[in-house]
Amino acid sequence: MSAGQIHNPVLPGFHPDPSIARAGDHYYLATSTFEWFPGVPLHRSADLVNWELIGHALDRTELIDLRGVPDSGGVWAPSLSYSDGQWWLIYSIVRTVGAPYKDVDNYLVTAPDIEGPWSEPVFLNSSGFDPSLFHDEDGRKWLVNLQWDHRAGRQAFAGIVLQEYDARKQTLVGQPCNILRHDELIEGPNLYRRDGWYYLMLAEGGTGWNHGVLMARSRRLTGPYAFDPNGSLLTTRDDPDGPLRKAGHGELVETPDGEWFLAHLASRPVDTPDGPRCILGRETCLQRVGWTDDGWLRLVGGGNKPLTEVAAPRGTPHPVPEPAARDDFGSLALDPSWNTLRVPLGPARLTLAERPGWLRLRGRQSSHSAFQQSLVAKRLRSVRCEATTVLDFHPTHFSQMAGLICWYDTTTHFYLRVTHEEGRGRVLGIDLTDDGSYQELTSSAVPVDDWPLIHLRARFQGAELRFSASPDGTAWQRIGPVLDAGKLSDDYGTRLRFTGAFVGVCAQDLGGTSAPADFDWFELRDV
Template sequence: MKIENPVLTGFHADPSMIRVGDTYYLANSTFEWFPGVRLHESKDLAHWSPLPSPLSRRSQLDMRGNASSGGVWAPDLSYADGRFWLVYADVKVVNGAFKDCVNYLVTADDIRGPWSEPVRLNGVGFDASLFHDADGRKYLVQQTWDFREYHHPFNGITLTEFDVDTMRLKPETERTIWEGTDVKLVEGPHLYRINDLYYLFCAEGGTVWTHQEVVARSATLDAHSFEGSPLNPFLTNFDTPRSYLQKQGHGALVSTPGGEWYYASLCARPWHHANESVTDPRGWCTLGRETSIQKVDWTEDGWPYIVGGHGGERVVDAPADAIEDADAQVSRDVHDDFAAPELGDGWCTLRVPFDGRMGHVGDGALTLRGQGSLCNLFDLSLVARRWQAFGFDASVGVRFDPVNYRQMAGLTNYYNDLCWSWAFVTWDERRGCRVIEVAQNDFNDYTSFLRDDAVPVPDDVDIVWLRTRVRTQTYTYDYSFDGEHWHGLGVELDAKVLSDDYVNQRYGGFFTGAFVGLAAVDLSGYDAEAQFVDFDYRELTD
């Protein structure tokens, strides 16, 4: 059996991987998207099934007003003392000198929950993980943020003892255990005790083309006691620009029951326009940062290395003792008739959970109550799911009766509040009827493409069907008045605008990926409602 990378496609960044018995678990960052932290399980490392998210309540995570790409950074999942432990950060400031954040801890006896209310830990830095030592003591290991302009902002890896009896850290024990290499930007630490040595895995170089994973080790947890591996970088694609996988690094190590070793990390798959170099720019990653798994072996003197070289491999041998679960993750295609009284797996909202203020679901429709624009960081009625393939079609039916141009409802392709587009139904006061328009927000340069050519909606049409067709480099929107006969809206958009790499050119929070979603807006403040029916997402076959 083979592991084909990426194992989780489309915006599954910063994987934290553990094994409990014969089952592996992955936790991924979700940033400003709700529910918080994406969980999957597997018996073979090749096939992964989604689990309920551990942060499903506003009391655990309230990101209202958070900047895009703030929120949940690099969660850490661990298992000790008969329960699961999850550490996560809520980052409130993304750009500039400061990275205001609070690190929290929740626990559960069962991976499926219920998960506890959060314990506040500290705000020293993000990417915190919890290390359970063999003697029963526990430590928080984290990136350390330095806002002073005369210091490097990534100020080493800090270790602080955690008191289980009080469920609090002991600040007096805080110490820097490693400063990283000269590549800088050391973050994402995970600590392991293997053969009486402590091994520290860290990401460096930023989560871009220079990204890498490095390893250090020590016989103690004393300050400044760790030494870097002579084989560093452990994992990187900085010098493999033509590899299928790019940006690898930032992840976690796991051993199998039979004693094999694997490493899960984030990765990305760039594409290029035909007139672009494959090295500069290296490409556009519309699917965001995904999850790959590489096999690990050890040198005679105890240093880990990636089998096949530090650039990693697209296809990796699965563990010899894997329990094959080929039924998991067979298809990512989705048809949602919204019959259930709650949103199905894979649907996300921004910053807060889906609630009555946004709308309701069930009996064959998702009803969204119009709130702010798609630029809004506070009140927004948007329900969306990840792009998980470079080519797909997604469609939905919309019932909507706007009475002014400030009321809009439709189908969106969305990266963040700065970069998005949509096809939507609105009111045209000049013609005195509903129309279909296509618009794009490109770093707050807003363009209405159809204007005087917006498509009138006949009075007797109950449902307007909207469809997007994503084709790697470009995507388009279509409409139908019967759900069978489709017509193009004549607008072809560059998909790179919805990529990490495009957003990174002008904004420091570029950590998520493209989503396709359903949205209702009412800037007049009258709560106009739109009904969405029969959402369909179909990936193209190779």
């Protein structure tokens, strides 16, 4: 009996670099979070069809310190595994993005239960990113990661490095060994053992339109490894019109019945006058795979293109509750679907208790800061959606602002905010930061001093973004022009970008007086 159809992406919105593992009858997915806190969301499923967010692995500052990390730095490519009766999670923290350097530290944490508590981090190495842990049949454990080479004239992606990990001593032992090099860009290594072969699953071609999954194998752990003669197991580089693009970075999981599935990332582009743009970032998908008689892995059904509809594994469906569209802030803790930038917001900056039924944010640094922002946001899961909130805010100085923000990173975001202007009182307007260039749309400013509450709305329709506002939630008026939501994507700008679009609420107080902004509720729904 099949549990039905897997609808890709299984994790819509910004969920890149999926790592999948099974323990008993349940499957778990961990994904990258970059500069967002908490780090590494954990999703659970009993059928590979229905997934629920159960929390985050890196939910304490002892596990990740992201203060000052650059946009698209932070937590890269976690690797989740289950062995010896416990969970193992490997992750990178990248503090320098771009060339020539990648200042990166790789860590290991463990937990007896997927929901924690997770151990204090064990430092592993800093030689490169995308580490993963391989548990061999003899009980030994091995770390593999990309070797980064900063030197001029050299291949920066300098091969895959293997080194043994001693779990008792909690340290790497022996000397690292470079087990595979390739003229093409390869990263994201994961080791598997089957029928006397060691298999390396690799991400190839970078994270953009040329992305793919490539396999290599060897009879010996240390190599030599031979690449799959058929080339890419999965790619969309030759499918410019497919619904899923940028497919790559894969991991394998086997069901209790011996069926195999590949978790991978992909993006769903939106057409814009400037070309396709992936506003939702890189999302998590699943494909059926199987082993050939000569021991290579292939997509079930043939070819190497990802499918949007995939037959689920045998078993009974296990539906899970749909995430609530509206948050009335009736709890004393934020729902785990909310995220903050780089650091958690303690009760001095974010509270649900001071005004019950309201979220109170106390203003901190600007939207350009990589240190201390008062911002909470949710992943955009659809490019046809509407975000609405209600704001009670009484600024007394132009340095105090609060409102609704549509976010890619500190260099690119659209902000519908309330502030104070001398002689006018409260004013509602739009601030834009476009690839680092700041602009205020003063012609769109609206006086709102006599509004009892300020209802704010952002509506996404493909690559078009429209802001509106209302004093009562009934009579809405457009604020500003139609904005280019395609800029909230990896495919825009002059900097390396690896995340996805968010929408949320924030407050700033550049004078350091911590002015409070209260939000009655927040709703994000498809339209």
